[in-house]
Amino acid sequence: MGKIKFGYGWALKFLLAAILIAAGILLKVYDVQVVYAATGMAIVMYSLLRVVPLMKTLRKEVLRTINLIEIIFDTIMGGVMIYVAFSGNATDAFWKALYGYLLAVFFYARAIIYFTSMYYFGEKSEAMKFWFHVVCVTLAPTIFVLTILDKSIIETLGWIVLFISVSGGLYLGYDGYGGYRKYRESSKRLNDDKPVQKQPLVEKELPRPVSEEKEEKQIPAS
Helix, strand or coil, X not given: CCCCCCCCHHHHHHHHHHHHHHHHHHHHHCHHHHHHHHHHHHHHHHHHCCHHHHHHHXXXXXXXXXXXXXXXXXXXXXXXXXXXXXXXXXXXXXHHHHHHHHHHXXXXXXXXXXXXXXXXXXXXXXXXXXXXHHHHHHHHHHHHHHHHCCCCCHHHHHHHXXXXXXXXXXXXXXXXXXXXXXXXXXXXXXXXXXXXXXXXCCCCCCCCCCCCCCCXXXXXXX
Protein backbone atom coordinates (compact mmCIF):
# COMPACT_ATOMS: atom_id res chain seq x y z
CA MET A 1 0.00 0.00 0.00
CA GLY A 2 1.29 3.48 -0.89
CA LYS A 3 2.30 5.85 1.84
CA ILE A 4 1.36 9.09 0.09
CA LYS A 5 -0.48 11.30 2.54
CA PHE A 6 -3.85 12.63 1.36
CA GLY A 7 -5.45 15.84 2.60
CA TYR A 8 -9.25 15.99 2.70
CA GLY A 9 -9.62 19.61 3.81
CA TRP A 10 -10.86 20.45 0.30
CA ALA A 11 -14.06 18.45 0.94
CA LEU A 12 -14.87 20.50 4.03
CA LYS A 13 -14.14 23.73 2.11
CA PHE A 14 -16.53 22.67 -0.68
CA LEU A 15 -19.24 21.99 1.91
CA LEU A 16 -18.65 25.26 3.76
CA ALA A 17 -18.67 27.19 0.49
CA ALA A 18 -22.06 25.73 -0.45
CA ILE A 19 -23.50 26.45 3.01
CA LEU A 20 -22.15 30.00 2.99
CA ILE A 21 -23.57 30.86 -0.41
CA ALA A 22 -26.93 29.23 0.39
CA ALA A 23 -27.09 31.09 3.71
CA GLY A 24 -26.42 34.38 1.96
CA ILE A 25 -29.18 33.78 -0.59
CA LEU A 26 -31.67 32.70 2.07
CA LEU A 27 -30.70 35.69 4.16
CA LYS A 28 -31.60 38.00 1.28
CA VAL A 29 -34.89 36.20 0.63
CA TYR A 30 -35.89 36.23 4.29
CA ASP A 31 -33.76 39.25 5.09
CA VAL A 32 -35.48 40.77 8.11
CA GLN A 33 -35.69 37.68 10.32
CA VAL A 34 -32.33 36.29 9.27
CA VAL A 35 -30.48 39.59 9.59
CA TYR A 36 -31.98 40.04 13.05
CA ALA A 37 -30.95 36.51 14.10
CA ALA A 38 -27.50 36.66 12.51
CA THR A 39 -26.72 40.04 14.07
CA GLY A 40 -27.91 38.93 17.49
CA MET A 41 -25.91 35.71 17.40
CA ALA A 42 -22.80 37.53 16.17
CA ILE A 43 -23.06 40.08 19.01
CA VAL A 44 -23.61 37.37 21.64
CA MET A 45 -20.68 35.27 20.41
CA TYR A 46 -18.43 38.32 20.11
CA SER A 47 -19.29 39.34 23.65
CA LEU A 48 -19.05 36.00 25.43
CA LEU A 49 -15.88 34.80 23.70
CA ARG A 50 -14.07 37.97 24.80
CA VAL A 51 -14.77 37.65 28.53
CA VAL A 52 -11.93 35.45 29.78
CA PRO A 53 -9.08 36.68 27.51
CA LEU A 54 -10.09 40.32 28.02
CA MET A 55 -10.36 40.11 31.80
CA LYS A 56 -6.98 38.36 32.04
CA THR A 57 -5.07 40.79 29.83
CA LEU A 58 -6.40 44.22 30.83
CA ARG A 59 -3.97 45.87 33.22
CA LYS A 60 -6.30 48.14 35.20
CA GLU A 61 -9.34 47.24 37.27
CA VAL A 62 -11.34 50.19 35.95
CA LEU A 63 -10.86 48.95 32.36
CA ARG A 64 -11.97 45.46 33.34
CA THR A 65 -15.10 46.91 34.94
CA ILE A 66 -15.96 49.11 31.94
CA ASN A 67 -15.47 46.29 29.44
CA LEU A 68 -17.42 43.83 31.58
CA ILE A 69 -20.38 46.24 31.68
CA GLU A 70 -20.17 46.56 27.89
CA ILE A 71 -20.08 42.77 27.47
CA ILE A 72 -23.16 42.31 29.69
CA PHE A 73 -25.05 45.04 27.84
CA ASP A 74 -24.08 43.63 24.42
CA THR A 75 -25.10 40.11 25.44
CA ILE A 76 -28.53 41.35 26.51
CA MET A 77 -28.83 43.32 23.27
CA GLY A 78 -27.93 40.27 21.19
CA GLY A 79 -30.35 38.13 23.16
CA VAL A 80 -33.17 40.59 22.44
CA MET A 81 -32.37 40.46 18.72
CA ILE A 82 -32.41 36.66 18.71
CA TYR A 83 -35.73 36.63 20.56
CA VAL A 84 -37.30 39.10 18.12
CA ALA A 85 -36.05 37.10 15.13
CA PHE A 86 -37.56 33.82 16.32
CA SER A 87 -40.72 35.36 17.72
CA GLY A 88 -41.82 36.42 14.23
CA ASN A 89 -42.04 40.12 15.12
CA ALA A 90 -38.96 41.25 13.22
CA THR A 91 -41.02 42.64 10.35
CA ASP A 92 -42.95 45.03 12.60
CA ALA A 93 -42.06 48.71 12.16
CA PHE A 94 -41.20 49.11 15.83
CA TRP A 95 -38.69 46.26 15.88
CA LYS A 96 -37.16 47.28 12.54
CA ALA A 97 -36.55 50.75 13.95
CA LEU A 98 -35.26 49.35 17.25
CA TYR A 99 -32.77 47.23 15.30
CA GLY A 100 -31.15 50.34 13.88
CA TYR A 101 -30.95 52.05 17.27
CA LEU A 102 -29.45 48.98 18.95
CA LEU A 103 -26.87 48.55 16.22
CA ALA A 104 -25.90 52.24 16.41
CA VAL A 105 -25.50 52.01 20.19
CA PHE A 106 -23.37 48.86 19.81
CA PHE A 107 -20.89 50.50 17.42
CA TYR A 108 -20.83 53.80 19.29
CA ALA A 109 -20.22 52.18 22.69
CA ARG A 110 -17.44 50.01 21.29
CA ALA A 111 -15.69 53.01 19.75
CA ILE A 112 -16.06 55.20 22.85
CA ILE A 113 -14.70 52.51 25.18
CA TYR A 114 -11.78 51.83 22.83
CA PHE A 115 -10.71 55.47 22.53
CA THR A 116 -11.24 56.07 26.26
CA SER A 117 -9.02 53.09 27.08
CA MET A 118 -6.33 54.29 24.70
CA TYR A 119 -6.22 58.01 25.50
CA TYR A 120 -7.11 58.11 29.20
CA PHE A 121 -5.74 54.78 30.47
CA GLY A 122 -2.71 54.30 28.22
CA GLU A 123 -3.80 51.12 26.43
CA LYS A 124 -1.68 50.56 23.34
CA SER A 125 -3.18 49.41 20.06
CA GLU A 126 -2.25 48.45 16.51
CA ALA A 127 -3.13 50.50 13.43
CA MET A 128 -5.77 48.11 12.07
CA LYS A 129 -7.69 48.11 15.33
CA PHE A 130 -7.52 51.91 15.49
CA TRP A 131 -8.98 52.41 12.00
CA PHE A 132 -11.67 49.81 12.65
CA HIS A 133 -12.92 51.84 15.59
CA VAL A 134 -12.74 55.03 13.54
CA VAL A 135 -15.15 53.30 11.14
CA CYS A 136 -17.34 52.31 14.10
CA VAL A 137 -17.57 55.85 15.45
CA THR A 138 -18.47 57.05 11.94
CA LEU A 139 -20.94 54.27 11.23
CA ALA A 140 -22.90 54.63 14.47
CA PRO A 141 -24.34 58.13 13.87
CA THR A 142 -25.00 57.24 10.22
CA ILE A 143 -27.16 54.29 11.24
CA PHE A 144 -28.84 56.41 13.91
CA VAL A 145 -29.76 59.18 11.46
CA LEU A 146 -31.01 56.71 8.83
CA THR A 147 -33.20 55.06 11.46
CA ILE A 148 -34.65 58.41 12.53
CA LEU A 149 -35.44 59.17 8.89
CA ASP A 150 -37.30 55.85 8.72
CA LYS A 151 -34.75 54.36 6.35
CA SER A 152 -34.52 50.74 7.42
CA ILE A 153 -30.98 49.41 7.10
CA ILE A 154 -31.97 45.76 7.33
CA GLU A 155 -32.50 45.48 3.58
CA THR A 156 -29.14 47.15 2.93
CA LEU A 157 -27.43 44.81 5.35
CA GLY A 158 -29.08 41.92 3.55
CA TRP A 159 -27.33 42.90 0.32
CA ILE A 160 -24.03 43.43 2.12
CA VAL A 161 -24.19 40.05 3.83
CA LEU A 162 -25.19 38.41 0.54
CA PHE A 163 -22.11 39.91 -1.12
CA ILE A 164 -19.85 38.78 1.74
CA SER A 165 -21.37 35.28 1.75
CA VAL A 166 -21.02 34.77 -1.99
CA SER A 167 -17.48 36.21 -2.00
CA GLY A 168 -16.46 34.03 0.93
CA GLY A 169 -18.09 30.98 -0.65
CA LEU A 170 -16.29 31.54 -3.95
CA TYR A 171 -12.99 31.96 -2.12
CA LEU A 172 -13.50 28.74 -0.16
CA GLY A 173 -14.52 26.96 -3.36
CA TYR A 174 -11.40 28.16 -5.18
CA ASP A 175 -9.21 27.18 -2.24
CA GLY A 176 -10.92 23.80 -2.08
CA TYR A 177 -10.35 23.36 -5.82
CA GLY A 178 -6.62 23.84 -5.29
CA GLY A 179 -6.65 21.26 -2.49
CA TYR A 180 -8.65 18.80 -4.60
CA ARG A 181 -6.20 19.20 -7.50
CA LYS A 182 -3.29 18.35 -5.19
CA TYR A 183 -5.26 15.39 -3.88
CA ARG A 184 -5.77 14.05 -7.42
CA GLU A 185 -2.10 14.58 -8.28
CA SER A 186 -1.12 12.61 -5.18
CA SER A 187 -3.59 9.88 -6.12
CA LYS A 188 -2.15 9.76 -9.65
CA ARG A 189 1.38 9.36 -8.32
CA LEU A 190 0.17 6.60 -6.03
CA ASN A 191 -1.27 4.67 -8.97
CA ASP A 192 1.62 5.37 -11.35
CA ASP A 193 4.44 4.38 -9.01
CA LYS A 194 5.84 0.92 -9.72
CA PRO A 195 6.69 -1.31 -6.81
CA VAL A 196 10.33 -1.06 -5.95
CA GLN A 197 12.14 -4.37 -6.41
CA LYS A 198 14.35 -5.21 -3.55
CA GLN A 199 17.98 -5.91 -4.39
CA PRO A 200 19.28 -9.27 -3.22
CA LEU A 201 21.57 -9.03 -0.28
CA VAL A 202 25.19 -9.65 -1.10
CA GLU A 203 27.21 -11.25 1.62
CA LYS A 204 30.44 -9.49 2.16
CA GLU A 205 33.54 -11.28 3.33
CA LEU A 206 34.81 -10.35 6.68
CA PRO A 207 38.15 -8.56 6.58
CA ARG A 208 41.06 -10.88 7.28
CA PRO A 209 43.37 -10.08 10.18
CA VAL A 210 46.62 -8.49 9.21
CA SER A 211 49.63 -10.64 10.03
CA GLU A 212 51.61 -9.08 12.79
CA GLU A 213 54.71 -11.12 12.12
CA LYS A 214 57.77 -9.04 11.45
CA GLU A 215 60.82 -10.19 9.68
CA GLU A 216 63.79 -10.10 11.89
CA LYS A 217 66.70 -8.21 10.48
CA GLN A 218 70.07 -9.78 10.97
CA ILE A 219 72.69 -7.44 12.12
CA PRO A 220 75.87 -8.04 10.08
CA ALA A 221 78.99 -8.84 12.08
CA SER A 222 81.46 -6.04 12.25
